[in-house]
Amino acid sequence: MAEAGKNPDGLAAHDWAGEAGTRWLAQLDRFESMIEPIGKALLDQAAYTAGETVVDIGCGGGWTTRQIAAMVGDTGFALGLDISADLVATASDRASRAGLANIRFDQGDAATVMPAEAPFDRLFSRFGLMFFPQPYPAFENLRRMLREGGRLDIALWAPIANNPWQRSIMGIIKEHIDLPKPEPRAPGPFAMGEQDYVIDLLQSAGFSDITFDAWTGDQRVGGPGSDPESAASFVLDGMHIGDLVRPGGAEVRASIYRSLVDLFERNRDADGVRMGAKAWLVSAKA
Numbered sequence: 440m441a442e443a444g445k446n447p448d449g450l451a452a453h454d455w456a457g458e459a460g461t462r463w464l465a466q467l468d469r470f471e472s473m474i475e476p477i478g479k480a481l482l483d484q485a486a487y488t489a490g491e492t493v494v495d496i497g498c499g500g501g502w503t504t505r506q507i508a509a510m511v512g513d514t515g516f517a518l519g520l521d522i523s524a525d526l527v528a529t530a531s532d533r534a535s536r537a538g539l540a541n542i543r544f545d546q547g548d549a550a551t552v553m554p555a556e557a558p559f560d561r562l563f564s565r566f567g568l569m570f571f572p573q574p575y576p577a578f579e580n581l582r583r584m585l586r587e588g589g590r591l592d593i594a595l596w597a598p599i600a601n602n603p604w605q606r607s608i609m610g611i612i613k614e615h616i617d618l619p620k621p622e623p624r625a626p627g628p629f630a631m632g633e634q635d636y637v638i639d640l641l642q643s644a645g646f647s648d649i650t651f652d653a654w655t656g657d658q659r660v661g662g663p664g665s666d667p668e669s670a671a672s673f674v675l676d677g678m679h680i681g682d683l684v685r686p687g688g689a690e691v692r693a694s695i696y697r698s699l700v701d702l703f704e705r706n707r708d709a710d711g712v713r714m715g716a717k718a719w720l721v722s723a724k725a
């Protein structure tokens with residue numbers, strides 16, 4: 440069995456300002472289309488109205504920020520904040536091509552920066568809050584971005600045990616690579632699956648009226664329309680998971696690739712690969 444790199448959570452650091460951001464950008468349309476149903480559900484929950492000011496944390500390529508700008512209209516304002524300069528440049532470009540005037544994108548670390556327009560009426564984030572090395576002070580900073588009585592709406596992945604798409608992929612990788620035991624709550628996509636932990640983070644930062652709604656549905660791995668081969672390549676080359684596989688070398692990669700193709704073959708329909716997923720849609724009052 441090949442050995443993974445020595446990282447405390449079994450995953451390489453999430454270098455969003457560098458390589459992770461570049462990788463997300465390279466597959467932006469696939470990533471955004473995979474999580475679009477969750478974005479739509481969170482936007483429905485937030486139900487923004489004309490004139491509101493909204494900050495979108497870890498906005499990535501800015502799809503959700505553009506939807507928010509359209510919802511709040513000319514009298515409102517949407518700010519996308521992201522640590523990756525490359526993603527911010529692309530998000531700005533896409534918004535100007537869409538002809539949106541009430542939108543801006545800033546590069547910065549949401550754990551520490553304070554945007555010029557703060558305090559906002561609303562704070563939004565689809566999967567942008569699970570990567571802070573020190574989540575407690577970071578959530579306090581998010582609270583300071585909101586006015587008193589403002590509201591937060593965020594999407595977080597539920598635990599990996601409730602996400603068969605991720606659990607099955609990891610199961611295959613573990614058959615080939617000796618992974619260190621993951622550290623619960625270590626920064627990463629599944630850091631905030633536990634409700635009690637998220638409630639504690641929010642309450643410690645001064646939020647109240649916390650609600651959790653479960654979103655369950657399909658992850659179209661590789662994006663809608665992907666065949667098993669392109670979905671397997673997407674996982675190994677586009678997703679962070681690929682970092683676990685690379686140290687194993689070409690042979691290990693080839694057998695993991697074949698197992699992933701088999702897995703996706705068993706989980707496909709006319710619209711591509713389809714596997715179960717679960718996320719939390721959380722709201723809270725500042």
Ligand SMILES: C[S@@+](CC[C@H](N)C(=O)[O-])C[C@H]1O[C@@H](n2cnc3c(N)ncnc32)[C@H](O)[C@@H]1O
Binds near residue numbers: 474498502521550
């Ligand atoms: C999983 S992606 C989600 C992107 C986007 N919200 C979406 O749903 O398409 C996570 C995003 O969070 C950003 N991010 C991670 N840590 C951050 C931080 N400390 N401050 C600001 N953005 C951060 C990353 O650069 C990346 O764009």
